[in-house]
Amino acid sequence: MAPQPHPRAGDGRGLRTTLSLGGIYDKVLDRWLTFTVSGVRIPGGTLVVFGALCFLVWLFFRTRMGITIAAARSSTRFARAAGISDERTRVQATVLSTVLAAIGIVVFSQSYGFVQLYTAPLLMAFPAIACILIGGASVTRATIGHVLVGTFLFQSILTVALPVTSQVIQGDISETARLIIQNGMILYALTRIGRT
Amino acid sequence: MARGLLRHAVPILFAGLCLFGIVVAKITPPFLMSEMLVRMSRNSVLVLSLLIPILAGLGLNFGIVIGAMAGQIGAILIVHWGIPGIGGFALAWAIATPIAILLGIATGSLFNRAKGREMVSGLIAGFFANGLYQLLFLFAVGSIIPFHSTSMVLPQGYGLRNTVDLSTIQYAIDGLIPLRFQMQGVEIRVPIVSYVIIVAFCLATLWFFRTRLGQQFRAMGQDPHIAAIAGIAVERNRIVATVLSTVLAAWGQLLFLQNIGTLNTYSSHEQVGMFAIAALLVSGATVSRATVGQALLGTVLFHTLFVVSPLAGKALAGDAQIGEYFRVFVAYAVITVALVLHAWQFTRAAHEARKSAR
Amino acid sequence: MNILFGMPVIWETGGYEGEVLLGGAPARFHSPAEAMDAGIGMVHQEFMLLPGFRVAENIKLNREPTRPNPASRVLGPKLESLDVPRMRADARRALNQVGLGIDEWIAVAGLPVGHMQFIEIAREVDKANLKLLIFDEPTAVLTETDAEKLLAIMRCLAAKGHAILFITHRLDEVLAVADRITVLRDGEVVGTPDPKATTVVRIAELMVGRPAAVTAQRRFFAPATEPVLGIENLNVDMPGERVEDVTLAVRRGEILGIGGLAGHGKLGIANGIMGLYPGSGRVIFDKALLPLNEPRLALERGLAFVSEDRRGVGLLPEESIELNIALSALEAHGRFLHPFPIQPLRVVDHRAMRAHALEMIRALDIRTTGPSQQVRRLSGGNQQKVCVARAMTLEPRLLFVSEPTRGIDVGAKQRVLEILSALNRDHDVTLVVTSSELAELRAISDRVVIVCRGRIAAVLPPDAPDADFGLAMAGESAKAA
Secondary structure, eight states, X not given: OOOOOOTTTOSSSSOOSXXXXXTTTTTHHHHTTOEEETTEEEOXXXXXXXXXXXXXXXXXXXXXXXXXXXXXXXXXXXXXXXXXOHHHHHHXXXXXXXXXXXXXXXXXXXXXXXEEOTTGGGGTHHHHHHHHHHTTOOSSOXXXXXXXXXXXXXXXXXXXXXXXXXXXXXXXXXXXXXXXXXXXXXXXXXXXXXXX | OHHHHHHTHHHHHHHHHHHHHHHHTTOOHHHHHHXXXXXXXXXXXXXXXXXXXXHTTOOSOTTHHHHHHHHHHHHHHXXXXXXXXXXXXXXXXXXXXXXXXXXHXXXXXXXXXXXXOHHHHHHHHXXXXXXXXXXXXXXXXXXXXXXXXXXXXXXXXXXXXXXXXXXXXXXXXXXXSOOEEEETTEEEEOOHHHHHHHHHHHHHHHHHHTBHHXXXXXXXXXXXXXXXXXXXXXXXXXXXXXXXXXXXXXXXXXXXXXXXXXXXXXXXXXXXXXXXXXXXXXXXXXSSOOOHHHHHHHHHHHHHHHHHHHHHHHHHXXXXXXXXXXXXXXXXXXXXXXXXXXXXXXXXXXXXXXXXXX | OTTTTTOHHHHHTTOOOSOEEETTEEEOOSSHHHHHHTTEEEEOSSOOOOTTSBHHHHHTTTOOOEEOOHHHHHHOGGGOXXXXXXXXXXXXXXXXXXXXXXXXXXXXXXXXXXXXXXXXHHXXXXXXXXXXXXXXXXXXXXXXXXXXXXXXXXXXXXXXXXEEEXXXXXXXXXXXXXXXXXXXXXXXXXXXXXXXXXXXXXXXXXXXXOOOSOOOOOOOOOTTSOEEEEEEEEEXXXXXXXXXXXXXXXXXXXXXXXXXXXXXXXXXXXXXXTTSSOEEEEEEETTEEOOTTOHHHHHHTTEEEEOSOIIIIIOOTTSBHHHHHHHHHHHHHOOSBOOOSSGGGOBBOHHHHHHHHHHHHHHHTOOOSOTTSBGGGSOHHHHHHHHHHHHHHTOOSEEEEESXXXXXXXXXXXXXXXXHHHHHHHSOOEEEEEOSOHHHHHHHOSEEEXXXXXXXXXXXXXXXXXXXXXXXXXXXXXXXX
């Protein structure tokens, strides 16, 4: 039905599960502005793009629309009294979140070098949610600071988990550790809703 | 008449889909019958385990995955100890029960802390428990916990293999009283004792609805606040409901495994919750209302679709995989529609209640 | 009554002091179950019936007669089977006692409210150990005939030896059935008149009490000005504060007070006009029709509202003072924004917002460490000033203020009332003040409207006699006149 895919994407019937980005946009951001600090390569371009997005999100929460959305989310009843449409802000917020997620996966894949199809996108949400919760955010309140701290901590735990646990248990435990930590964090957040 | 049709739109739609699939794939009655007899005996108890939490107002218990894990722990242990047959099955059942009770208490307490979000909490709790389960069987077994049956352990010396052979307890229940007959050249096996157990669980559930505790659950399901005013220990009963559901799920999973004969250590339990819930919803049951009859009807419809859709996919598009995708799509679509309908009815009911109060 | 019945709300909100004596012995109930065991029954104001349950199931809820069965002998009495014939027989007997002839095996949903009330009473009567029965405003939802039937049943129950605690604001009913009367005002006992020697007027006076010496500098009002807000046949569906068929005119430049007992709809009027709860009827503001249920339109047209629910509706407690003050005007009028071609993406002008907040803090004397302090950290009185500041920032021509002094200390009360008077006097804002504190309404208003059962019972000058206010609040004025 659809036009034939490019040969590297599939064998003519459906796309492969994992598409290599080698030679397309593999590491375009990572390589741009890359530099080395005492032997460690720092992907400068990716960091610059991330920084720019942080700034844009920060700025957005200072625009009229951003304030409206934030107010509507922290108290629906307050928002209604202030003449804000609850439904509209809900849709706006979801659209923006989805757009950012789309950008996020493009940035992720250029660094990772592959695009994963099918079930892979399903596994993206949970680690992200766990990150922001570990950063100290709650279901009703989150800042860019929470994002930065949380991502750093969560990824550190997973990176450190491997060498530490291998003292006791052999094998790569980080995937299991990720499951436990991320779902544990989400469960904890679920039990905290509506409490102060 | 038209209203009745509309009310039963969901099961009628699915019955239609099944019929359509049967016709295009030219499935013969004996084949369908033999498949369905097996599948019903495997899955009915798991679907039944959902009823009590619905009665008590907890919604669909996605946490039955945790019960299924308890069942698997029992199964793994008796294989390790090498206890075969009905004795092994009974022991697995006896081991799984206390584990399921403990896990049920934990899940129930979690639900009490996350009131109004039981369903998503149950789902996540299942994922969380899956992590712990992996930690136990993929890493702890053989390294921290001594486990010497080498046939079950991975070559590296720790962690269980992906499959555990349950042939020692296969058909332990199904084959107790064997009944086989030929029908148009197809051998049909009827697992009589399994069906006796399923009927017993159905009757027990019906009986439970008519006990004092069942009446308390029903009152809680309608309005926890009023139930509390009437002196019902709502929080405690919510835990009891979760425990009952978890235990029943553990038993159901064991019944399922003794029929299949192999255990996929890390994946057998994963889809239990989704498929049981989808099966229940296919019958037209809702998040707040489900009967024993609906549980059975839903199991029949959903698993007919299971049998039929790959064959129909092959007959229509020349590819069984398409039918397979369709089936997964149906399972999730049914759950999504049911949850959206529930949210919609909930807000509408609140609105109606306000109106009628004037 | 919530204390007597061990309702969870008491323990969740801080418990109580003092002692309850039951049959001479001190009693302290931590849950409704304990209270019920001690022989206390309650007929709740909002119905405590399960709509999906049958009448008999509701009457016997959690007290079902049961029969033991094999499983229950092993696993405990909770698993005994329900004895349906006995449930029905018990329910029938109780229903007959309260004179309700309906089938005991039909569902409660869809029954008329009057029936539900009697089912509640039947449930309490059915309890074998019942000593004290509490009625919380039982006649509020009943028709005249049903109410009389209820009073007859109460007398009959009392004659059988059940003590009855009858909580109501309908004074004639109290006089008709009570053996003893206690009048409460703001949580304090203000009198225990003898029902045989007192009158409706005397009780009404006790309810209202003497107006306190709150005297803001009130400019007496020339009553001839034109109406700025015309309300015709307003109905508002606000839970617990329902408004029914209210017609009222607010004159330009006046301070109109709205008073009445809790739950009678005085709060619903402002909430309905501002579009916060579904309403119907005609509202004319400034000679043009104001569509209801559109909060944004109401704000844009020059109305503003200081809500009675400060924490829920009035403030964003986690946010700064300056944002709270600026937010409504930012939303409704697009103030405090830097210019930018795409309207929704205009960035907030922090400097303007800060300057305005500082001005308001000075003008209203908000005690704070600075405009960026979280509103949550302010005292109740200062939070209320922030609410007023936000409404003022909208530069409204008509301002609704609900419960301006609820939950704030005495000094701040006086200050808030002065601010409101000044706003009316110096900025020419028409004010509609709704308050449970009649004294303060009488101190600052030009006219006081008393609402009872969702309707306007009377429009009184602030210096009318106490008894007139009390009678109006009890809905007696029509009969007395």
